[in-house]
Amino acid sequence: MERFFQLPWQVPFGEFSLKIDSLSLMFLMAIFILVFCAGVYAVGYMREYQGRRPMGLHIFFYILFSLALVFVVLANNVILFLGAWEMMSISSYFLIVFHDEKPSVRRAGFLFLVASHCGTFLLFLMFFLMAHNGGSMNFDVISHSGFSAILAGVIFLLAIIGFGVKAGFIPVHIWLPHAHPAAPSHISAVLSGVMIKMGIYGICRVLWILGVLPDWCGYVLLMIGVVSGVMGVLYALGQHELKKLLAYHSIENIGIIALGLGLGLLGESHHMPYLTVLGFGGALLHVLNHSIFKGLLFLGAGAVIQKTHTGEIDQMGGLAKRMPVISILFLIGAVSICGLPLFNGFISEFIIYFGLFKGLASLPLLGAFGCGLGIIALGLMGSLALACFAKVYGTVFLGQPRSPSAVEPWGKTSSWMIVPMLVLGALCLWIGLFPRKMASLAFLGGGYLSHTDLSSLNMGIIFIPLSFIISALILFIALMVGLFGMRRIFLKGLIPSVRETWGCGFSQSSARIQYTSSSFARLIVELVKSVLLFKREGGEVRDLFPAKIKLTSSIQDASEKFFFRPLFDRLTSLSKKLDIHSIRYTQMYLMYIFLYLIFLLVWKMK
């Protein structure tokens, strides 16, 4: 399916050419759903800042940002795409630094701006190569020009890095865990749910333009997926700041998407259309699913933080009793993101798994190893994500409040905030139980992306298992209802007594004795502590009568600490050295510009 829309536009090389196709449709759906839900949520969420902060500016940039997102997906011309891309980056910068009174927020915003422009620089290079080869700035025209294997490889690598910065591939993800917690929650939801997906969209669009690639590209993407996925969830496990943890989970999910795309590419280069469609289709469905459940989780986190005034998980506890609706919605999001059945995360992960198993059986040795690695990684990600979200849900919503601030009275959560979350939660369940509609759209997108004709394929190989899954899940729900009834019958006439939690005879325990998120995750974190740069300080009991002791534990991002920080330190010192030779007069610079202009004129004259 393709629809075009064109308007005259007086920009050199630019044309106002929009196109909607099956690929952009998946991303458009995610944008519309999440931008709308987050916008409605913001009405309730931002009420406390009314009159104290420049609201008009925020709303202006939100609308600009939404428009930019839509144009990024619809643009059919390089100039229009890059313009929308820049608009998206800059407007999202202003949305992130809403709390610009805090230095950490300003720093995070700056990091975001620098990172996204470093990425954009590579994109300029990439689009230049593409347009040069295609002789046009129009995506459709470029896609019909043939690419040599080397050129295609270079463009592919530039796209992976340039768009990967936005998408949050490890190791170029470093802006992401800083920017998400800094932004207001509805903005984090949109950033994580939609904006990082624009990086994925860019990669998809480039893959669509390039057509069949050599098979090493598939392996590269597969490996990026494995590394980002597993490392993302491991970093998340070590976090005890709610939104930072969710940010690292975005990296994990981007890894899952990259895994699907890598599988699709492998299928394409080995001419196995089923693998291609399953890989690309699963990835595209996961794009939509992730934006729904991650949006839900960020909005839920926002509702929690608004009341508790802290993002520290270890300070919370027992919120399920105080905000029952939010707690159930957050649980839906948590179950979905772990890829557990009944909700949407399972469907897309199932499709990717299914494709990987198919690849395992049909690809040559190296490909089979790659698919095996992908399966193992996906399984590991699933169980680690389960541990991570059990930790989050258990510490934030269950148990007893761990700090006094979690017990003080607070008002009801505005229904402006609850209703969009209900919508997102319902969508999670809908796609989880009735996936046919969305899955076929995703496969259409995947087919379009790989220039595969779906009508020649028997899509029953995936739809039949899916329909079996649906009936099994309906049976599962029926079983739960039946067992619930049985429990009712067993307990008939008995009044359960309510006591304290069994403390092994010790009844004077304080709420601080409960397992915290850090202690819950400790076993896993300790196993991989060398990878995570896990650090524990203090906590040893000294002397006979120990005074108050303090224990801090933290994990650090290796790519930030060992790669980017030294790199930028080096760059700073280098530019300081250059600075010595500069002359600090404005007139001098004006003269330089003048001389350069003369040089250009002379150069052009000959």
Next chain:
Amino acid sequence: MMNIIFLILAHWLIVLTLAPLFVGVITKVKAFFAGKKGPSVFQPFFDLQRLFQKNSVYSRTTTWVFRGAPIVNLAAVLLLSLMIPLGPFKAPLQFSGDILLAVYILSLARFFMIIAALDTGSSFEGMGASREAFFSCLCELALFMNFITLSLVSHSISLSTMIGADTSLSWNLIGPALLLVAGSFFLVILAENNRIPIDDPDTHLELTMIHEVMILDHSGVDLGFMLYAAAIKLFIFAGILVPIILSIHAGNPIVDMLIFLGGMLGASMAVGIVESTMARLKLNRVKNLLLIAVAVAFFGFVVKMWKG
């Protein structure tokens, strides 16, 4: 349609009756090794009956999650039991990719178990929950590794076909790989079902346990559901291992059933013997055992790839 419903009900009837017996046999074997007479093999039934009649006690801290977890858990294993073949009875629910549903349904049950343990706010149960989350990560790794090898061996991703319930796996062709898979899978059974040497289902020392400490606060019918689910889960895992090893199809339903029952009896005795002759591992060494299971499974995969 009626046929399917009848098959499902028959399957459940067998699983529901045999699963507690399986636990009973293990206890009997352990008693034999300890030189005791031991309770009857039907004792688990009496225990369940007692629990179903009892009243429950709930902690003030808990929410609906605590009450819902046993239901989710039991429903999950009941659904899972439909995916394993029982001798001549084919699995009523089988399709391409059903292992993924099986693994993830189990994960769903585990998720609810863990958060139900955290729901009580007790640090003991938190400890159990944390260990369960950690060990299950390693278990799942070994499980997936084994599934990969089995799927390569059988050219299928449906559980029944993979474990050779429909067509026998050829032991003389790919024996070494299958041996490694069976060995690794046996460790997974012990770990997933919290048996010795990973966890001790009989101790009552809260500091060292995994599964038992997670259900410390459950009582009455909730505890009954949890224990029944645990028994069924053990039965299902043994039911996956037995067809891999005893890959024989006599064709006669009665003989097939006898082979299956014999295999299951052997499996329960094997678990019982391991439990009687080994001590529980120190907790920080459990992960090594599980990593061994992963490594063995990986070697199984390598052997399969090498033999082609």
